[in-house]
Structure formats: structure tokens, C-alpha cells
Amino acid sequence: MIEFKLPSLGADMDRGKLLEWKVKPGEAVKRGQVVAVVDTAKAAVEVEIWQDGTVFELLLQPGETVPVGTAMATLLQPGETPEQAALQKREVPAARPAPKPAPAAAAVAPPAVAAPSAAPLAQRRPVSPAARRHASELNVDIDKVTGTGPHGAVTIEDVEKAAARAAPAPADRYAEMRKAIAAAMSRSKREIPHYYLSETIPMQRAVEWLARENEKRPVTERILMGTLQLKAVALALAKAPELNGFWLDGKFQAATGVHIGVAISIRQGGLIAPAIHDADKKSLIELMRALSDLVARARAGSLRSSEMSDPTITVTNLGDQGVEAVFGVIYPPQVALVGFGRLETRPWAANGALSAVPLVTASLSGDHRASDGIRGARFLAGLRERLQHPEEL
């Protein structure tokens, strides 16, 4: 039997609320399939499963909020029968493990293949269906309500009393997101010794090449400069692997792919940085489409769990907002963040002459535990070079 646990969908997530199951017991699932929708403080995220199998039991009900790492469902491994799984379950004492806070470092909770003695059997607390629904309406944490109904069940009255006691603040998504950002950024500045580098990059060739390219394309397929910059970052990372990965358990772990987290501001306020997977392997047009899709879905609140949980580096582009340069705060457990400022024509000296050239200031915030300034400097130099050869991007 495999346990499917609630993954951490980012360093700022320690709990999630199950909104919806996308699968039923008995259904075969494939690795990467979306099995549930979970609400984090930031967005409703489609959670993917990490192993092939057959859904055996759904342990959570929609509406339940549980800590990261809580078993959400059990799966049968290929070849395993429900009888075997049931037997395995029976051997386990009926105790719900105390909810543990998210392991701070784990970006994704791997699927635990439960040893027979370790599979926790969810013993449900009796909560009446009406009380559960009402608690959800009143934003009352049902786990903290004392039950006085039959068999100690939580009743509507218990929920109402708890709500009256708590005098709950109105649900404020923005405040929740602010809190999540505050937690992640405080952790970053507390734990990560940042170093900052910046480099002004001449963009004449890139601008001209892009203009020529876009002339050939229908309006809907035009490529933005931001896409070009993303691709250049992705390719430049090949020579700076110590910037692409995670600081976990006291050491750096290089990532196997280049999954660039793109900082997207949410209109209502706040920020989210979901990943574009394998950005180094995507063509510019693929990257452009992925980016538009990601921005649209981030703003609609329908991101997938892998996008939330596995960016290996983040890129932020505040150029649109008219700033010259941005020095960002690294999103833990990542170890680097690349920033782009405004693309602007400024005086530029080259070959002994002064000319007006489009320039952009790229910056790198690096985690000094994982890399040193010299590596960061080489990365920025590489990035500058890549942007001089836009046709190779």
C-alpha cells in the first residue's frame, strides 16, 4: 500500500484545505495525473500524484484542512489486491499520528511506501455533516472544536459556540497570502546569507532580432523580451549548476532539470512564483505559450502542484514597473534569484565611442552557502553573452 501525502506546495505552505477529489476509489492513476485540488494560502492548486497505482481509500473529505505530510489517500501498488491492503491496515493500531508541521526543507513530500507497521489508520473524529459544512461556512477549524453530540460528535451547536468564542476575522485571502509571503521571506532573510551582483547588458542585438522575428509572426504568436530573457537564464544555468537547486538538510542539492519559477503578481495583491518546467529545453514559442498559460492560470487560481512546488530558481522582472534594477529575496529552499529591470535606451560606451543603446540591468541574488560571488559573476557574464546571440536562444 502506498500512502499519498499532502505535499508542500512551496516553502510558505504548512497546511492545505482539500477542495475536491478528482479520483475515486478503485480508479487507476498514473504518475503526474491530477488527483485533487488543494487550497493553499495562495491559490487553489491541482495536486498531481507521483506514482502509478490504484486508488484504494480517500482518507480526507473535501473541506478538511490538514498539515502538510498528512496522508490524503492510500493507493494499491500494481499487483496488490484490496484484500492485502485491508489486511495490512488491520495490523496497524488505530491511531492517527499527531499532525506534524511541514518539514521545512522538503519541497515535495515524496510518496511514502508505507511499511506495514507504519501505515496510519485514520480514525475519524465524529463530526456531523451539517457541522462540517457549517464550520466551513464560518471558517471555524473543526479540529479545534469540542464535540458534545452523540459519541462526542461535533454538532452545529458546537461549531456555532466555537465561532462565537473565536469571533473569527472575516476570511481575507489577501491577508492569508501576505502572511504566507511574510513567513517565507522572513525565513529567507533569516537563514540565507544573500550576496547580490548586477550587470548592465546591452540589448541592441536582442531588440533588433526580436523585432525582425515578430514581424514574421501573427500578433498572437509574438514573443516578448521577457521570454527571451527567461530562455537566456535557463541556458546560462547550464554552466552554473550551483545556482539551480535547493539548500536542503544543510547542503546544496543540484536540481536535475531547469524549472524556472516566474514571479507573477496577483491583481488582488500578493505574489506567486510557479514553475515553467524544463525551460532550457523549450523553444521560444513554447516558452511564450507556457508563460501566457501560467500567468492566466495563476491569476485564475488554477495552478498544478508540480508548478507550485518545484521551481529550481526564480526569475523576477520588474522592468515593466519602471525600475532600473531589482535585487530580490531568494525563495527558500531555492538558492538563487535572477532579476531584470527596465529595458531602456541609455548612453553606452563601446569601442571608444559613446552611443545610445537599449540596456537592461540583470541582477543575481545568490545564497552564499551554496555558491560564491565568482560563480555568480560568471553566470551573469554568461547571461550577457547569451543575450548577444538571440538567434541561438
Add this chain to the structure above:
Amino acid sequence: MSRLSYREGMRQALREALAGDPRVFVMGEDVGRYGGTYAVTKGLLEEFGPERVRDTPLSELAFVGAGIGAALGGMRPIVEVMTVNFSLLALDQIVNSAALYRHMSGGQFSVPLVIRMATGAGRQVAAQHSHSFENWYASIPGIKVLAPATVEDARDMLAPALADPDPVVIFEHAQLYNVEADVSETRSTDIRSAAVRREGKMLSLITYGGSLPKTLEAASQLAEEGIDAEVVDLRVLRPLDMATVLASVRKCRRAVVVDETWRTGSLAAEIVARIAEEAFYDLDAPPARVCSEEVPIPYAKHLEEAALPQPAKILAAVKTVLGR
């Protein structure tokens, strides 16, 4: 406003039916010269004569079958099967013939038959004479099943049953015949809906027939303890008026169903299942049932009382549901 017993209410309904429509006649064991086993038809033979109030031999299968034939032939028979216990002998006629002729004839025939029968226990007449099988009949498509539980319903449900083009089975709980009540002169013709007999908001007590008085008594005792129970009288057992039941359950969020049939496969089981299907998220406690114990109904008085739903059992179930 006048005061009537349940028995008198039913007799009044029969008299009005006989007087009002020459196609109506009453048929059954001892309904004529003896005046009916429960004295419901007393005096009708003298008033309407042996053509319209007919004593039959002791063969339920034969006289229910004859009633079906008469109904097919254009009459409006009211067949009294003494009790539900003996109706088992006529089940083939009721289930295979009366209930199915409309269907089997492709709508060419209908069977406008009314079958009355007493039901229930509580009078120390032992196991073979104490059955409640309302649930069996209520599971059969093709018939309607009524359970008048009040004097007014005893008086008022017969006329619309006769007017119905299909077979209608009326269950009269034997414990109700002596119940008296002031009745209004206004007549109801409703054989579709359940009725709220007592308004409340903390839980729904859902019942019918002979269990209604016990349930109302339990509700009064609960009120003294500050528990405000609503009492729903199903009245019509097929088709069930689930809209009224669910409205009450959604309001009160807790339900106890009181039903004198045995618990397994009882009508209470059906009601609870439908509540679970349709009002699950409105429930604040698991629904409960108070039914008869699953034993042959005993003869001994104290054992018979122990086997049947009683106000004390209803109170206990209510307190469990309320977590008290």
C-alpha cells in the same frame, strides 16, 4: 365541531360513500350481520341491505379477487380484510392482480378498488394476530397505501381513495378505533401529503398510524424537558411525501423514525435511507429508528409492551440523538 371516535369516523365515511354512489358496496368477513370485527360497519347492513353490505366466506383470496373483478366491471368495491395478518392469503390478488392490471393491460384496465384492513399489535392477541406489514405494501408499485392516524383522517381519506382510479390499501391500526377527538366539519381530500402534527425545531419525529399517539405523547414529555420536537405523520405510505419529511429534517437537523414494523427492512429503514440520500449534509446527528423488536410479538402483556415502540423508547432514542 363534533366529537367522534376513529371507528365512528370510518363508519361515517363508509355510510356517506354508500349513500353517495350506487356503485359502492362493502364486502368482507363479518361486515354485515356481525357489524364488523371492529364494529366499524355496525348498522350498515340494516341501512343499506345485503346487496350493498355483503358477508363473505372465510377466503381472503376469493373475496379480494371478487372485489378486483367487480372493480374491473365498473363497481367501486370497498373490501374489508379483517386484519393485515389475513391479507397474506390475498397477497397474490393484491400484488399480482390489482397492482398490475393497469400495467399488464397497457392501460386498458384500471382497478378502482379500496381494501381496508386493521393492523398492528398491542391488544394481547398473540404473534399471529399482531403483525404490521405496511412496509411490504408500501414497496409495491401500482397501489397507494394510506395510514389514517387521526379521527379526521379516518373520516376523510376514504372518499378520495374511492375516487382514485387505482387500488388503494387503507391501514387502520386496531389500537386507534377507540381514540376520540373533536373534528371539524371541513373535509380534506388529500391523499398525497404528510402532515406536521406538532411543530418543533430540535428534532423531527417521523411516524404514522398507530405509533402517532405514542409519538405525540413522547413529544409532550420532551417538551417538559425543554426539548422541542416536531412530529410528522406520514399519512400516505406510498407514494411517500418526502418533501414534507425532508423539510422537517432540514429544519431540525435530527430525525427519529418511529415505526411498529420490525426494524429490518422497515418503512423506517426506507425513510432513514432517503434522509441520508437527500439531506445528508443537513444532518447534525445520525438518524435513529424506534421499531418493534425482532421477535414474534409476545402474548404476555409486559413482554408485548417491551417488544413494541413506546414513548419511553422514543425518549431514549431522542436523547441519544441529541447526545444527552
